């Protein structure tokens with residue numbers, strides 16, 4: 001009897017632009033079923049294997065419930081692997097913490113840390129026991145490991161993702177069918193986020209000069225180049241061997 005065709009399933013947050021959009025495009029080109037989660041859909045990206053879910057990740061409980069229900073309905077049969085990439089992240093307006101807006105700070109932590117926590121829990125619960133490789137990638141940053149003044153909420157969210165990965169990797173390693181977990185710094189990428197950093201008020205954000213110099217010196221990866229590195233990292237045989245990693249060390 002012929003086995004039905006299966007394909008890799010990739011779920012990715014922040015798929016509308018920047019790194020997330022480029023990863024979604026490359027995963028589609030590699031034959032994956034892709035589910036993109038963001039407030040807006042990616043412009044000019046359509047495929048019978050692409051679904052966009054319009055979600056607000058500043059309150060991720062609804063998105064996590066949608067994810068759990070969809071995975072339960074689909075079951076493991078259509079897939080050869082299942083991967084969740086928590087990519088969406090935001091920087092609050094670069095400024096000292098004491099001069100920052102409370103809503104802006106809360107948004108950075110909710111989108112950057114709370115949403116990955118809730119979506120990861122929903123993904124792992126819904127796919128537990130599935131007889132296929134399961135991977136969880138958290139898109140971190142060098143700034144989760146190196147502190148930077150003027151970006152306290154972002155640094156805290158990324159350091160939180162790294163330690164989330166360390167603790168979660170222990171839980172999953174203790175299970176016979178555990179998922180593999182990595183919090184990965186993706187390098188410096190020419191996206192809206194970088195524009196926001198180099199366009200910041202230099203009085204409130206002295207590090208602005210460094211970001212302007214990186215851009216002027218042509219040191220930013222294009223979203224496509226960064227996405228290709230991330231996709232290669234996901235395919236590594238030792239993915240998950242180190243729960244906190246940097247694509248530049250690969």
Ligand SMILES: NC(=O)c1ccc[n+]([C@@H]2O[C@H](COP(=O)([O-])OP(=O)(O)OC[C@H]3O[C@@H](n4cnc5c(N)ncnc54)[C@H](OP(=O)(O)O)[C@@H]3O)[C@@H](O)[C@H]2O)c1
Pocket residue numbers: 013014015016017018019020037038039040041055056057058086087088089090111139140141142185186187188189190191192193194
């Ligand atoms: N760019 C860099 O140099 C760099 C360096 C290190 C790490 N990173 C990390 O890489 C990841 C991608 O960064 P990027 O530069 O591609 O960012 P970006 O261009 O600013 O894109 C951010 C993505 O997150 C989504 N998003 C933001 N707020 C959201 C919300 N409330 N609800 C739902 N989705 C939301 C956006 O979609 P909508 O606006 O449509 O909702 C968008 O798709 C982030 O985790 C970032 O921290 C980036």
